Structure formats: C-alpha cells, structure tokens
Amino acid sequence: MPALSIGDLARRTGVPVETIRYYERMGLLPKPPRTEGNYRAYEAAHERRLAFVKRSRDLGFGLDAIRALLDLADGADRPCGEVDALARDQLAEVERKIADLTAMRAELQDMLGHCRADTVADCEIIGRLRGR
Amino acid sequence: MPALSIGDLARRTGVPVETIRYYERMGLLPKPPRTEGNYRAYEAAHERRLAFVKRSRDLGFGLDAIRALLDLADGADRPCGEVDALARDQLAEVERKIADLTAMRAELQDMLGHCRADTVADCEIIGRLRGR
C-alpha cells in the first residue's frame, strides 16, 4: 500500500481533513512523515489509529479518555481494569445525559399535549415557562 | 421588595452570578439600573425574566430560541403557533440526542458485559475499539 494523503485518510475513515489535523495537534495521532512537497504521508498504522479514535468518539469518549485508551492499548500484557474503568465512567456519563434528556422530553411532550393552540396569553408552554 | 443585588438574584434563581452577567451581555436580560456605587439593582420583573430563561435552559432551549420565546411571551394576543413550533423543534432535538446516547449506552454495556477483565491483549473493549 502506498502512502495516503490526508484526503485519502479522510475518505477512508469518514473523519474530515480538518479534524485529522486537529487530532494531530492534540497529540492523538503521531506526526506523520512528509513528502518532498510537505504533504502528510500516512501508512496503514495511522489509519488504524485514526479508526480507533473515531470509534471511541462515536461512543462519546472525550479526547483525554481516548489518549488514555490509546496508551493502554499499547501495553498488551497490562490488566484491562483501567480500560474497563474508563468505559464504566463513560457509561455513567451517558446514562446521566439520557436521564436529563428523558426528563426534558417528558416535560416538552406534556407541554405540547396541553397546548390548545390559542393565543400566547393562555398558551400552556409560555405559562409553564413563566412558572404557571 | 427592595432592589436585589446580582448575588441575591443568583441565590433566588440558582443561576450563577457570572451567568447572569453573561445573559445580560447576550441580550436575554435587560440592563438593570445601577446603584450609586455602580452595582446592578434588580426588581421582581428581572427575577421573573431570569426564571423564565432558567426554565427554558433546563428544557435545553438554546439562547436564540429563548430570545424568540421571550419576544413571543411579550405579545399576549398573538397565536401561539410559533411557540409550539419552537417547542416541537426542541423536542425533536432532544429525541435525536436520546437516540444517539441510547446507541452509545447499548454498545458500552455490551462491551463491558463481554470483558472478562484479563489483560489488555484480549480485552473486549480494546478489541472492539480496534475494530475486532
């Protein structure tokens, strides 16, 4: 496989070019070698690392957590307790957000269900935002 | 009721002082009169407006939407269709986020359930982040 340009890598991973450069600046991706014309030249290892980052982002991990996951992934014979702890923290965070959003959804649905679509003066939504 | 200081208003509404000043800069709250010593002096109307903003934020409305809601709330005899549209948009946004987070939760739970807490080399979580 020949070296990939940043655009090639973007197409293959679905991560925008600007975001790849941002990840490099943030230390998630190693600085790749450059061509004569100063273009980044990626290899398969870079693509695997970026795919790892993308899957982690898709699960909502923050960039700090991803840096930690990448470090852990490099040490094959270490116990995976730290990995699991990061995943559990992330799960807890996701569950907290779901709980918040579920409460918002219930209130919005209830407001909308009670509104008789009349004037603003007796609109249930405005009324509740005012505090009854 | 005497005038309230920004700290009083913060305690009464649960909105931090810095956030109240931020809302003022963003045009969500009118600039209150000042005391001799240049302190903001709030009245009950300010407290009601800030409470409206807080309840809207708690439902996840963005500041642009809240500005629109505040404008609509001021015109009592206008039909409330626009209000309802804003609420429906917000509900749709909340439902989209819940869907995303629910997918993340399922994957995180499944990963955690499959991990036999051994070494990183055969950790299910790291394995899936690598793409099997």
Next chain:
DNA sequence: CTTGACCCTGTAGCGACTACAGGGTGCAGA
C-alpha cells in the same frame, strides 16, 4: 502552461458558560 483539486500553516469562531485579574464598594466589628 494553465487550470483546478488538493495540500499547508495559522488564526478565529461556535455555544454556553466559567474563571480569573485587577480593581472598587459597603458594612460590621475592634
């Protein structure tokens, strides 16, 4: 040899805050 797609760096903007730094005000206790 020109066109156009791509690449480079560096900087600024987004949303909704949050956290200072460096000062001024106001009141209660010694």
Next chain:
DNA sequence: TCTGCACCCTGTAGTCGCTACAGGGTCAAG
C-alpha cells in the same frame, strides 16, 4: 476610625471538539 472581608465591577481568556476561513504552496491532467 480603621480594617478586614464579602461582595461587586469590567474585561479578557479558557473550556471542548471541532469548523471555517485566509493566504499561500504543490501537483497532475489537458
């Protein structure tokens, strides 16, 4: 009266994870 302390002021910069330029350089096809 002094002094300490809590509070207030403005202005600016940082957070997170991008995203969008501006102003250039590179490269291959036609």
